[in-house]
Amino acid sequence: MIVKEFAKKNPESLIGKAYRAAKEAHAGQKRKSSEPYFNHSIAAAQAIAEWNLDEQSIAAALLHDVIEDTSYSLEKIKEKFGEEVSFLVDGVTKIGKIKYRGIEAKAENLRKMILALSQDIRVILIKLADRLHNMRTLRALPPQKQKRIALETLEIYSPLAYRLGMQHLAGDLEDLAFPYIYPREYKWLIKTVKEKYDEREKYLKSAEPILRSELEKNEVSVIKTDYRAKRYYSLYKKLLRYDMDVEKIHDLVALRVIVPDISDCYAALGVVHKLWPPLPGRFKDYIALPKPNGYRSLHTTVFCIDGKITEIQIKTQEMHDEAENGIAAHWAYEEKKGHSDYLARKSITAGTKELAWVQQLRNWQREFSDPDEFMKSLKIDFFQDRIFAITPQGSVIDLPVGSTPVDFAYQIHSEIGDSASGAKVNGKIAPLDYQLKSGDVVEILTQKNKKPSGSWLKSVKTGSAKNRIKSAMRRGIKTIIGEKYSKTELRVICDDRIGLLKDIMSIISRSHINMNGVQTGRSGRFVTIKIGCEIIDKTKIEKLILKLKRAVKEIKEISYSLK
Ligand code: MN
Numbered sequence: 001m002i003v004k005e006f007a008k009k010n011p012e013s014l015i016g017k018a019y020r021a022a023k024e025a026h027a028g029q030k031r032k033s034s035e036p037y038f039n040h041s042i043a044a045a046q047a048i049a050e051w052n053l054d055e056q057s058i059a060a061a062l063l064h065d066v067i068e069d070t071s072y073s074l075e076k077i078k079e080k081f082g083e084e085v086s087f088l089v090d091g092v093t094k095i096g097k098i099k100y101r102g103i104e105a106k107a108e109n110l111r112k113m114i115l116a117l118s119q120d121i122r123v124i125l126i127k128l129a130d131r132l133h134n135m136r137t138l139r140a141l142p143p144q145k146q147k148r149i150a151l152e153t154l155e156i157y158s159p160l161a162y163r164l165g166m167q168h169l170a171g172d173l174e175d176l177a178f179p180y181i182y183p184r185e186y187k188w189l190i191k192t193v194k195e196k197y198d199e200r201e202k203y204l205k206s207a208e209p210i211l212r213s214e215l216e217k218n219e220v221s222v223i224k225t226d227y228r229a230k231r232y233y234s235l236y237k238k239l240l241r242y243d244m245d246v247e248k249i250h251d252l253v254a255l256r257v258i259v260p261d262i263s264d265c266y267a268a269l270g271v272v273h274k275l276w277p278p279l280p281g282r283f284k285d286y287i288a289l290p291k292p293n294g295y296r297s298l299h300t301t302v303f304c305i306d307g308k309i310t311e312i313q314i315k316t317q318e319m320h321d322e323a324e325n326g327i328a329a330h331w332a333y334e335e336k337k338g339h340s341d342y343l344a345r346k347s348i349t350a351g352t353k354e355l356a357w358v359q360q361l362r363n364w365q366r367e368f369s370d371p372d373e374f375m376k377s378l379k380i381d382f383f384q385d386r387i388f389a390i391t392p393q394g395s396v397i398d399l400p401v402g403s404t405p406v407d408f409a410y411q412i413h414s415e416i417g418d419s420a421s422g423a424k425v426n427g428k429i430a431p432l433d434y435q436l437k438s439g440d441v442v443e444i445l446t447q448k449n450k451k452p453s454g455s456w457l458k459s460v461k462t463g464s465a466k467n468r469i470k471s472a473m474r475r476g477i478k479t480i481i482g483e484k485y486s487k488t489e490l491r492v493i494c495d496d497r498i499g500l501l502k503d504i505m506s507i508i509s510r511s512h513i514n515m516n517g518v519q520t521g522r523s524g525r526f527v528t529i530k531i532g533c534e535i536i537d538k539t540k541i542e543k544l545i546l547k548l549k550r551a552v553k554e555i556k557e558i559s560y561s562l563k
Pocket of ligand 1: 040064065130
């Protein structure tokens, strides 16, 4: 369905009315790219229509920016378009206010907060449609803004799309953000792999007919075969783990075989392995054991013609559609059972009880949800027992409902908890037993040599705060975390230059951290440096990593492990 055409042909439908109202509200407004603002609203709504969402969602997508950018009010939306559309627009407006500015360790909490605040998957999907168009038109914005939005897309929105199983969208968002975040690496990658992609595809084209005729001989039916080229950003991330050596990436281009049903998948696999010997340990059965986001397929790596190492993926058409479109594919399959007419179609909140992806989403958050309980609709209710409070620096802290500033303090760091003397919530002094709400900005006031108070035990909710208060009281000393670890190993991958190691080491020693051992290795133009450090506190390690990344621009990637 083309939203614009549909709206014009059906002016009295919900979509038709929303179209007119949004067009009028944005009249005269321009995007930074100098096109009419309303084009953005249409683009977002068009994506929503392509993902097969209901008419309420399409109307809400058309109206998604009117609250923030025009004089149109939420009350008016409710009055003209009903409770549901106004709920969706309100949700999108609320999420729009959350900004991510690159505190890596807390990106996951921010993703959870967005899910919790949206309350309904459709709100996130409208936000994703909005973000997709913003990324496609990012060129028009000033560089500073480009970077912030691209980073937020990479760290927050693309992972959310991926978790919803929308692999295609997640890949689009990543590849749109990539050149803004890592311009030099992007150029290097394009230059390095362009030829390799073509070379691999040509090679696979010679292997494909051999496989086809072998499948035919063995009476395995095939719907189609094609080639899957690895997306740029996903390749870049993989290269970081493989010494930046493209030769080590076997799935740069994979041969994909689509068959009618699951038994054909395994039959085809047998034929492949009889034809070309598999590389030991590389076969993955994502049909029996799907990935956490629901991805299903058989992957195998074989010594193909001329002994070239090649990845082959085998799946059904349905698995393929699901992998590309996730949640949207489920609606498409639901739709085949009827309701293809938008005017007659009911809200998708009804009758979509046992969608696999809802189950997958719940698995993802299993630590927060009761496994016996069944999710009945698209409502995101698995966060009803969690709240998300924010530090003055913008990190999101995830806590159980009823948590106090003391829980918050211990969540940041045990020493901050131990020495907490008071708290400010949203800029105002609050008691230490105050019950925090989602979105509260919390600042902890500390005093040197202060000890935890036993009375805190009555109000704290987290087990970790309770344990630390008790043990600090028992011993009369500050608690120590991670006693069993003696040191941390930092692993740094970077571009080489003279004096690089010295710079890295001086930053570490200036942070008053003892080092005990350095190892370097080289592969191509990249070096890997391993440094043993005497820090065991995760917050400190993460701070150090941020500091290093900011100060040494050659650094591509840092990871750490406790020894
Ligand atoms: Mn927008």
